[in-house]
Amino acid sequence: MKQTDYVPLLKMLSEAYARHAPRSAALQQRAESALVDGGSHAVRLMQPFPPRIKRSQGAWIEDEDGNRLLDFWQGHFANILGHNPALVTQALAQAFNNGWGLQSGFVDRLQVELAELLCAQTGHERIRFTTSGSLATMYATMLSRAATARSLVLKMGGGWHGSQPWGLKGVHWDNGFDQLESLGLPPSSDTDVITTTFNDLDQLQQHFREQGDQIACLIIEPVIGGGGMIPATPEFLQTARQLSEHHGAVLICDEVITGFRYRAGDVAQLYGVKPDLTTLGKIIGGGMPLAAVAGRADILDQVGRVGGHSVAFSGGTYCAHPASLLAAKTLVTHLIARETEIYSQLGETGVAIRAIVTEAFSGEGIEVRFSGDQIQDLPAGSLHGLVIPQKQGLALNSPVEVSDPSLCHTLLADRILQLAFLLEDIHVMHGIGSNTTAHGESEVQYLGEACQRVARQLEPYIS
Numbered sequence: 001m002k003q004t005d006y007v008p009l010l011k012m013l014s015e016a017y018a019r020h021a022p023r024s025a026a027l028q029q030r031a032e033s034a035l036v037d038g039g040s041h042a043v044r045l046m047q048p049f050p051p052r053i054k055r056s057q058g059a060w061i062e063d064e065d066g067n068r069l070l071d072f073w074q075g076h077f078a079n080i081l082g083h084n085p086a087l088v089t090q091a092l093a094q095a096f097n098n099g100w101g102l103q104s105g106f107v108d109r110l111q112v113e114l115a116e117l118l119c120a121q122t123g124h125e126r127i128r129f130t131t132s133g134s135l136a137t138m139y140a141t142m143l144s145r146a147a148t149a150r151s152l153v154l155k156m157g158g159g160w161h162g163s164q165p166w167g168l169k170g171v172h173w174d175n176g177f178d179q180l181e182s183l184g185l186p187p188s189s190d191t192d193v194i195t196t197t198f199n200d201l202d203q204l205q206q207h208f209r210e211q212g213d214q215i216a217c218l219i220i221e222p223v224i225g226g227g228g229m230i231p232a233t234p235e236f237l238q239t240a241r242q243l244s245e246h247h248g249a250v251l252i253c254d255e256v257i258t259g260f261r262y263r264a265g266d267v268a269q270l271y272g273v274k275p276d277l278t279t280l281g282k283i284i285g286g287g288m289p290l291a292a293v294a295g296r297a298d299i300l301d302q303v304g305r306v307g308g309h310s311v312a313f314s315g316g317t318y319c320a321h322p323a324s325l326l327a328a329k330t331l332v333t334h335l336i337a338r339e340t341e342i343y344s345q346l347g348e349t350g351v352a353i354r355a356i357v358t359e360a361f362s363g364e365g366i367e368v369r370f371s372g373d374q375i376q377d378l379p380a381g382s383l384h385g386l387v388i389p390q391k392q393g394l395a396l397n398s399p400v401e402v403s404d405p406s407l408c409h410t411l412l413a414d415r416i417l418q419l420a421f422l423l424e425d426i427h428v429m430h431g432i433g434s435n436t437t438a439h440g441e442s443e444v445q446y447l448g449e450a451c452q453r454v455a456r457q458l459e460p461y462i463s
């Protein structure tokens, strides 16, 4: 008879972790008196407390207790070369020493050079920078609504596009993906945003059949990140393109995670899909805050003189910050120059991670899978959503299956797994997370060995 009450397991792991990282525990107590929940981003504030980080290099981070942790979170998946790559830190150090880097409030050569690179790599005509992925998706939505004079935003259930009024619906599973995520939003956030199921062609077609003339934009991640790291099937993304074009809606590919993750550019190109707008963030910033909306000139020009400044995609004291532009240009140039080598290495390590994790768990009699594992059309990826299914034969190709606790052991595969891994000095997020070029054979081996011990702890709970 399998155990179903996780409370004692959570308690045991939490207590062990408090002993393992007493300084982080003490800092959490202090943090909670000044900071809400002890920090400034919910995902980072795991319970009972997160490790407080002192330094990091490559695949590894070190906490205040001196624990060296192997990290698969890697800056919200923003790192592609690992933490603090010398390539970027040296460029920044040199610039700062030469009186360059914090002079925001001007335009410079770097902004032009980076814009040219990103337009060339995505095939887009125009680009404008901002500071975060949330702002990029918000501006992309404003641009779409203005360009079409329509209001509806069609998004995927489970899709996270950041914290902005058109993104805060249907992100977390609540017996479906149809709920507002926050109080305090304008009422139209509910009525203007409709959700559909990722990789479900019939549902997508039905939305366009019924409301196609009111849909301003369809926003989609080609590989849905927060929703489980699941690639779209080529048929789904290509149909999304055809339907949006046919009905006069703007197709926004949110590539804040996927941009420069599979190739030196947007992943939509690998699907043969050209969106009207692409949002970029994370990797392109080279570890610094930078995001962008790239796309069709006629849509982006609404922002500027040609379009009578009709869309207020403007402002932002720190937008296109020079230090961010420098980190970004340094990294993006490197990714373009060494594209074949970097992306094949990332993919090979990704394959090795999936194999060693699956094998370690199955050695303890547990079937684990990686979401989207039946969609083989993309090159091997470096994003890994570990799932512990409760049933055989699940397709695992949409956030619905991955998030529904009646289909998968969602709590075990997320919070409990994360805590068990922390005791092994491994930091994971959403299952496992992502690998970078700094994750080599020894890191894969380290993960595999830890998985065996973690699996032994979870086994009594998995039927």
Ligand SMILES: Cc1ncc(COP(=O)(O)O)c(C=O)c1O
Residues within 6 Å of the ligand: 076, 131, 132, 133, 134, 135, 137, 160, 161, 162, 163, 221, 225, 226, 254, 255, 256, 257, 281, 282, 291
């Ligand atoms: C696909 C996607 N879009 C947008 C965002 C928001 O980006 P930011 O956290 O930089 O605001 C995220 C963040 O995780 C994301 O994953």
